[in-house]
Amino acid sequence: MNANDRSIVVLVMVGHGLVHTYELSIPIFMTAWLGELGVSEAALGTLVGAGYFLFGAGALPGGILADRFGSQRLIAACLAGMGGAFLLLGLLPGIWGVGAALLAWGAAASVYHPAGLSLISTGAQQRGRALAWHGIAGNVGIAGGPLATALLLLFFDWPSVAILLGLPALGAAAGALRTSVDETAAVDPQSAEETEASPAAGGFSALWARSRTLFASGFAGVFVLVALSGLYYRGMLTFLPDLLTPLVGNVPMDVAAGRYVYAGLLAVGIGGQYTGGRLSDREGTERTLALALTILAGVAVAFLPVAGLGTAALLAISVVLGFFLFVVQPLYQATVAEYTPPDARGLSYGYTYLGVFGVGALGAALAGAVLQIAGPPLLFGVLAGIALLGAGLSGWLALRRPQPESAPS
Template sequence: MNANDRAITALVMLAHAAVHTYEMAVPLFVVVWLTEFDVISLGIAQFEVTTATLGVVVTLGYGLFGLGALPGGILVDRIGSRRLISACLLGMGLSYVLLGLAPSMLVVALALVLWGVAASVYHPAGLSLISKGVEERGTGLAYHGIAGNLGIGLGPLLTAVLLLFVEWRTVALILGVPALLAAVYAARANFDETAAVEDVAEGAAADGGSSKADAGVDSLGEFVTESRRLLAGGFLLVFVVVMCSGLYYRGILTFLPELLRGLPGFEPIPVTELLPASVGSALGVEAGDAQTISPQDYFYAGLLLVGVVGQYAGGKLTDRFPVEYGIAGAFAVLAVLALAFVPVAGMGIGPLMALGAVLGIFLFVVQPLYQATVAEYTPAGTRGLSYGFTYLGVFGVGALGGTIAGAILAFAGVAELFLTLAVIATAASGVGLYLGRAAGR
């Protein structure tokens, strides 16, 4: 990678890690909110806090995380990635400060909404920056994915450790500080955002054509025209794949710590059983203290952390194999894992940990695969718009996975949830196979 590639990759790795640290800390807070809050008061009406209602609250933030990606994609084609990434980091930091001050579930919901709006612009901005500014795109996507998974895994791990010693509001305030500092760094970063497409743009201009390498969308009419052009081709099927990915991702992760909490082997462990007396005394933990470690939090963080392997492998696979068949194979594995989850969970914590490791890998193998597929099926000039649609599908439509999961758990059961997830993954696998055959790969 050249100097420009490295500068861009460093920035997007930092921002991607931050986005997913905040995103994946929420399910750990969900476990606390289910016990701390009794009702969601809207003034004229009150709703009991259950998995179903809390699923809707979480979907508000996660949904805007996706819905805002489309206007974010339009903006990145017009004003560039640097300013949007800076604004994203600033908004996320402030949202977690608000979360740390939240006295009620209503304010929690408002903080999640602010986080969703701020975070929504990152993926179209960051991925557009890689696709247009990094010459070694596959490697850039791989490192980008690794950083995201470090945030996805280490963020919840840090959250779980902090929750041992301070209440969740203090944890939220602590987590908000790094994003505010990162926003300053992002604003000062220096690189060429279009280095990887400049030659293409110059060639098109020399031929008398109208290159869209850096033109973007100028009006509502052009937005409609470019959107129709995107959705009239193979990108429409890619959009179906990313929607399935988002539904599976959010459906399996939103309540995973809560699901694990009731399984054998996940009983709370007193902190005093794990620490030598001298260490416990130094940390202010004495015999008889009620502090406990929640094993499900660490299982959840570990599952997400092994996704680093999946992100790297998926990124490298995009440079070596047809991405359509990679998508078909990876989602087929995810379907099998969903069907196996409930039976394996009954076998004990050891087999479940093995399944969790494989799930963590394949849950993230698909991400660089569909990111690279978007680049294959879209023009460079509307790449921001393309990734806007992509993350509208992944995190906007995909946010409904949290609502669906909460409703299924409240009114049906765990087995029905994982059967639904298997159907979603099978559909994505079938679309990937069709795309590969249609492209004559």
């Protein structure tokens, strides 16, 4: 990697890790809020859900802002907003303070993915390697955030923990502003000039025209693909801790042990992210993505029968699930870059994460409904079907993959 690539990688690793640290710390805080704030589970769930909704819904305007103002400044604003939100959480610990802080966090965090991925796709020469390190940092946050929060709660009350967690993001925001990066180093000079001259902010009519052009290309298929990936991701992970406890097949398992398996599964994703990032350096990411999604479909079909064979089998199938669940993320991120022009990269990643986190959030509701009506076997069957749909779509995209110069402008 050259110096610019390294600067970009450090910036996005810090941002991505902190985004997911805060995202996954919130459920740990909920255990304290239920006991101290005198609020029902339904009311608290509504507040938390509103924050998570903004996390997904804000991705599209975040992509527009990234195209207009540049990714680096937007990442700095994201970090400052998240740190400020957690300071607010600690300083205003009542129910209204919690609600305001969660909404502020969701709005601030929502801009990260389109900004960070746009920066990698247009600024990093070794895009696949940058995506790999970016994904690893996200998984460190996913696995380490809940653990760090739980450990801090052993020694401090939750408002103090919220303040302690907010401080690193404020420091990172200051560092992000001082970092020197070239955001267009990975695009040819002509494309860079077009990017700088493009009317990223031309009002609703310009946004509509740019969006219509984007979805008239192969990106429409990519959008459906990432939405299917998001449905599988949320549908699989939302209730998996409950499915692991107290029994998985004939494997006795208490609540704590189930949570450890769940955390370990997320940690394995670090290796999956890195592998997926390295594979995305090769041509034809759609073919690799189709293979990974096919494997995930097989994992969904086999998970319950294999888990019932014993503890070792349960751990083995969990490792495979965690690995391939995160292999697909850098692959579809790279695929988005192949189907979009540099001047619409922020907008395209905004739509991407609207699909992953927005449409994908329906996976949680789908999983809950299926579990209530029919139980785990049907849920895993539905998830397998979703993964197979994604694999088929990836294969179709591979057959008609355009050359980079034929992307819409």
